[in-house]
Amino acid sequence: MNQSNSLNTIANDSKPGLEDVDIIVVIIYFVIILATGFWSMWKTKDRGTVSGYFLAGRYMGWLTVGASVFASNIGSEHFIGLAGSGAASGIAVAAFELNALLILQVTGWLFLPVFLASNVYTLPEFMSKRFGGKRIQTYLAILSLLLYVFTKISVNLFSGAIFIQQARGWSIYTSVIILLVLTAISTVTGGLASVMYTDTVQCFVMLAGGLLLAYKALNEIDGIGNLKSKYFQSRPSIIPLNITSCAMPRDTAFLLLRPIDDHDMPWLGFLAGQTFSSMWYWCTDQVIVQRLLAAKNLAHGQGGTLFAGLLKLMPIFIIIIPGMISRILFPDDVGCVDPAVCYKVCQSHTGCSNIAYPRLVLSLMPAGLKGLMMAGMLAALMSGLSSIFNSCGTMFTIDIWPLMRPQASVKEQMIVGRSFTLAMTAASIAWIVVIQEMQSGELYIYIQAVASILSPPIAVVYGLSVFWPRMTEPGAFWTLIIGLVIGSTRFVLDIVYREPACGEPDIRPFLVKNIHYMYFASILAITSVICAVIISLITKPAEDFRLIRTTYWSRFDETIRDDEMKSVPLKTIKLTDLDWRVDDGKCCEIDLDDEDADVVMIAKKKVSLCKSFYLWFCGYEDTEEVTSNQSNDQIRTDLKLSDDDTFESRSIVNILRQTQTQKIFLRSILALTVGLATFLFTYFSLPFHRYSYN
Numbered sequence: 065m066n067q068s069n070s071l072n073t074i075a076n077d078s079k080p081g082l083e084d085v086d087i088i089v090v091i092i093y094f095v096i097i098l099a100t101g102f103w104s105m106w107k108t109k110d111r112g113t114v115s116g117y118f119l120a121g122r123y124m125g126w127l128t129v130g131a132s133v134f135a136s137n138i139g140s141e142h143f144i145g146l147a148g149s150g151a152a153s154g155i156a157v158a159a160f161e162l163n164a165l166l167i168l169q170v171t172g173w174l175f176l177p178v179f180l181a182s183n184v185y186t187l188p189e190f191m192s193k194r195f196g197g198k199r200i201q202t203y204l205a206i207l208s209l210l211l212y213v214f215t216k217i218s219v220n221l222f223s224g225a226i227f228i229q230q231a232r233g234w235s236i237y238t239s240v241i242i243l244l245v246l247t248a249i250s251t252v253t254g255g256l257a258s259v260m261y262t263d264t265v266q267c268f269v270m271l272a273g274g275l276l277l278a279y280k281a282l283n284e285i286d287g288i289g290n291l292k293s294k295y296f297q298s299r300p301s302i303i304p305l306n307i308t309s310c311a312m313p314r315d316t317a318f319l320l321l322r323p324i325d326d327h328d329m330p331w332l333g334f335l336a337g338q339t340f341s342s343m344w345y346w347c348t349d350q351v352i353v354q355r356l357l358a359a360k361n362l363a364h365g366q367g368g369t370l371f372a373g374l375l376k377l378m379p380i381f382i383i384i385i386p387g388m389i390s391r392i393l394f395p396d397d398v399g400c401v402d403p404a405v406c407y408k409v410c411q412s413h414t415g416c417s418n419i420a421y422p423r424l425v426l427s428l429m430p431a432g433l434k435g436l437m438m439a440g441m442l443a444a445l446m447s448g449l450s451s452i453f454n455s456c457g458t459m460f461t462i463d464i465w466p467l468m469r470p471q472a473s474v475k476e477q478m479i480v481g482r483s484f485t486l487a488m489t490a491a492s493i494a495w496i497v498v499i500q501e502m503q504s505g506e507l508y509i510y511i512q513a514v515a516s517i518l519s520p521p522i523a524v525v526y527g528l529s530v531f532w533p534r535m536t537e538p539g540a541f542w543t544l545i546i547g548l549v550i551g552s553t554r555f556v557l558d559i560v561y562r563e564p565a566c567g568e569p570d571i572r573p574f575l576v577k578n579i580h581y582m583y584f585a586s587i588l589a590i591t592s593v594i595c596a597v598i599i600s601l602i603t604k605p606a607e608d609f610r611l612i613r614t615t616y617w618s619r620f621d622e623t624i625r626d627d628e629m630k631s632v633p634l635k636t637i638k639l640t641d642l643d644w645r646v647d648d649g650k651c652c653e654i655d656l657d658d659e660d661a662d663v664v665m666i667a668k669k670k671v672s673l674c675k676s677f678y679l680w681f682c683g684y685e686d687t688e689e690v691t692s693n694q695s696n697d698q699i700r701t702d703l704k705l706s707d708d709d710t711f712e713s714r715s716i717v718n719i720l721r722q723t724q725t726q727k728i729f730l731r732s733i734l735a736l737t738v739g740l741a742t743f744l745f746t747y748f749s750l751p752f753h754r755y756s757y758n
Contacts (some may be wrong), residue, residue: 089435090442096265124355126364130371131267132355136452137164137372138270138379141511143441144223146379147387147421149509151398154295154317154388155748156329158380160512162320163338165373165741167346169734172369174616175347176356178530180365181613181620183716185357187350187526188463193627194529194614195537195606198467203544204522205463208350209456213491215514216351216452221493227422227441267375273437274382280428281389288385292318295388296755298395302402311401313391313755321749328509331749333582337516340589344519348526350459351452361719363726370733377740383421390420398423453488460484516585517554521547524592532600533615539600547592554584613716622717 124132149157184190188208192201228242285294296313303311316322321331346352359365391398398420400406403413410416425437465480521544528535554575561572570577579587609626611618722730 083431083434085432086435086438089432090439093269093436093439093442124358124364125360126367126371128264129355129359129364129368130375131264133168133352133368133372134375135264135267135270136351136355137376138267141219141223142379143274143383143421144226144418145219145509145511146383147390147424148417148419150384150387151391151420152415152417153314153328154319155380155384156316156320156322157509158384158748159320159329159334159745160338160342161376161379162741162745163334163342164346165376166738167339167342168369168373168376169737170343171347171353171356172366173734175526175530176353176365176369177362177619177720178614178616179353179357180359180362180719181716183613186459186462187348187353188459190614191526191529191540192463194610195540196610196627197537200537200541200544201463202467203541205459207518207522207544207548208459209488211515211518212351212452212456213488214518215511217449217488218493219511220449220452221489223418224441226418227425227438269436269439271375271378271382273439274378274386276433277425277429277437278382278386281386281393281424284428285389285392291385291388291392292755294392298392298399300396300399300401300405302396302400302405304402307401311399315755317388317755318753319749319751320745327580330580330582333580333586337520337582337585337587337589338512340520340523341512341516341585343523343527345515348522354458363722363730366730366734370730370737373737386424387417387420390424391417393427394420394423456488457484513558513581514555516581517558517588518548518551520585520589521551521592524589524596528593528596528600529614531616533611533617534600534605535596536600536603536606538603539596539598542599543592543596546595547588550588550591554581619720620717 146157146161179187179190182190182193184193186205188201188204191204192198282288282291285291295317298313299311314328316326316328320329321334322329324330324332356365356368359368396405397409397416400409400416406416407413410419412418422441425434425441429437461480461484469476469480524547525535525540525543529540557573557576558581561576563572564570575584607626609623612621612623612625613619
C-alpha cells in the first residue's frame with residue numbers, strides 16, 4: 065500500500081496538460097493527415113461516382129483494408145473504455161478483443177464471399193437483393209443508424225472529449241465541437257478512399273504511441289512481473305465503511321473467462337451471448353464490412369481480416385495493461401469509490417476509471433511525447449468518426465433517400481449523405497448525458513451492453529439469410545420486429561433502472577438485476593432463431609432467382625438474375641473530349657436498336673477555375689442535359705459504350721477465385737491465428753490466475 069501511494073505521489077508531481085511543444089507536434093500531425101487526405105482525393109479519380117465515393121472504387125489492397133478495419137474499430141472509446149475497464153476489473157475485457165480476432169475470420173471466410181458476389185454497396189441493400197422489397201432494407205438501415213447514435217458516434221465524441229478535457233481543461237462540449245470540425249476537414253470530402261488512406265496512417269500512429277506509453281508505464285512498476293502484486297494492492301485512501309469491498313480489486317482480475325455468475329465476464333454468457341453481438345459488429349455492420357467490400361478481390365479482403373485480427377491483439381498490451389498500471393499509480397483518482405470524491409475528480413458519481421489512460425499519458429510522458437499521444441488519441445477518434453460518418457451517409461443515401469427521391473442525381477446523393485451526418489451527430493451529442501452515468505462509469509461495458517440487447521436478431525437474420533436458402537422475407541422481417549420489441553424493453557429498463565453505486569440497495573426489476581446482459585443476448589438470439597425458422601417454414605419461399613449469389617452455396621453462380629436484366633446502370637460513352645451518358649429516360653436498360661427511343665446526353669460544362677476547385681474538392685460533377693437529334697444508329701457508329709459500367713456476372717464471380725498459392729498461404733495464416741487466440745483464451749482462463757488475499 066505504501067509503495068503504491070509512493071508511486072502515486074511521484075506520478076502526480078509530473079506537470080499535467082500539454083505544453084507548447086506538444087501543441088506543435090499535434091499541428092504537425094494534422095498537417096500530415098490533411099496532406100494524406102488531399103493526396104487520396106487527387107489519387108481517387110472516380111470519387112465523383114457513388115462507387116468511388118462509398119466503396120473507394122473497389123481497388124484497395126489487404127494492408128490498407130486491414131489497417132482501416134483496425135483503425136475504424138479502435139476509436140478513442142477503446143483507449144478510454146478498454147483502459148478504464150482494465151483499471152476497474154482487470155484483463156477480462158481482453159476477451160472482447162480475442163473474440164473479435166476470431167469473428168473477423170468468420171467474416172472473411174463465410175460472409176464476405178457472399179457480400180462480394182451480391183455486388184452491393186450496403187448490407188441493407190443485400191437484404192433487399194436476397195428477399196426483394198424494401199421494408200427489410202429500410203428497417204435495417206434505420207436500426208443501424210440508431211445503434212450508431214447509441215454505441216458509436218456518441219461514445220467516440222464522449223471519450224475523445226474526456227482526453228481533451230483532461231489535457232486542456234476545456235468543457236466537454238467545447239471539446240466535442242473541436243473534434244467534429246477537425247474530423248470533417250480532414251476526411252469527409254474524399255469519400256471512403258480518403259478515410260481508408262488516413263486510417264492507415266493513423267493506425268500506425270496509434271500503435272507507435274501506445275507501445276511507447278506501455279513501455280514507460282511498465283518501467284514505473286519495475287516490469288510486468290510486478291503487475292499482479294501491485295495491482296491487487298491498489299486501493300484508494302478514502303473508503304466509506306459501507307463499500308469496503310468495492311475498493312478491493314476483484315480476485316478474478318487476471319482471469320479472462322470467469323465463473324458462470326460473474327458480474328463482468330461469465331464464461332457461458334460470453335460464449336453463448338456475446339458471440340451474436342460480435343457477429344453483428346464484425347460480420348454484418350456497415351462500418352466494418354464496407355472496408356472489406358472495397359478490397360480488390362476476396363484474397364485481399366481475407367488478407368485484410370487476418371491483418372486486422374492480428375492487430376486486435378495489440379490493445380491488450382498497449383491499452384488494457386497500461387489501464388491497470390494507471391490504477392496502481394493513481395489509486396485515489398482512477399480507483400476512487402466514494403461518490404463525492406469521484407465527482408470532484410471526474411464529474412461522475414459512479415467512478416473515474418475512464419480517466420485511466422489520459423491520466424497516465426499526461427503524467428508519464430515528457431513534453432513532445434504528450435503531443436504524440438494526443439495525436440494518437442485524436443487519430444483514434446477521427447478514424448472512428450470518419451468511418452462512421454461515411455457509413456451512415458452510405459446507408460442513408462443508398463437505402464433510405466431513394467424512397468423519397470428515386471430520381472436523385474449523383475451530386476444530390478452525395479450532398480444528402482454528407483448532410484445527414486449532422487442530424488446524427490446532434491442526436492449523439494444529446495445522448496452523452498446518459499452515457500456518463502451508465503454501467504458504473506465503465507464506457508466499454510456500456511457499449512457491449514447496448515449492442516448485446518439490440519443486435520442479436522440482426523446477426524441471426526443475416527446468418528440464416530446467407531446459410532439457409534429456405535429463409536423467407538416474412539421470416540426475416542418479423543424476426544427483426546419481435547427482436548426489436550424484446551431488446552428495446554430491456555434497453556429502456558436499463559436506462560430507467562441504472563445499476564446502483566456500491567453499497568446502495570439494488571431495487572431493479574428481476575429482468576435487469578438477475579439476468580446479465582450476455583445471458584439476455586443468448587436468450588434473444590435463441591428466440592430469434594425459433595421465430596425465423598417457424599415463420600419461414602409456414603410462408604412462401606423466395607423466388608429462385610433471388611438466391612443467385614446471395615447465399616454461401618450459390619456464391620459462384622454466374623446466372624444473370626431477373627432483377628439485373630431489368631435494371632442496368634447508365635452507360636458512359638466517349639465523344640471527342642467530352643464524357644457523355646446515354647439514357648432512355650426510364651433508368652432502365654438502354655436499347656440502341658430502338659429508333660424511337662429518346663436519347664439524352666449529359667455533358668460536362670466548362671466552369672471557372674474557382675468552381676472547378678470547389679467541384680474537385682467536394683467530388684461533384686457539374687453536368688447539363690443535351691437532347692440529341694442524332695439517330696441511334698449514328699450514336700452507335702460514333703460512340704463506344706464503356707465496359708466498366710456493363711454488368712457481367714462472370715466478372716463479379718471472378719473476384720472470388722483464388723490461386724492455389726493464395727489459398728495455401730491464407731489458410732495457413734488462418735490456422736495460426738485461430739490457434740493463437742484459442743491458446744490465449746484457454747491459458748488466461750485457468751484457475752491458477754485467481755488471486756487469494758489470504
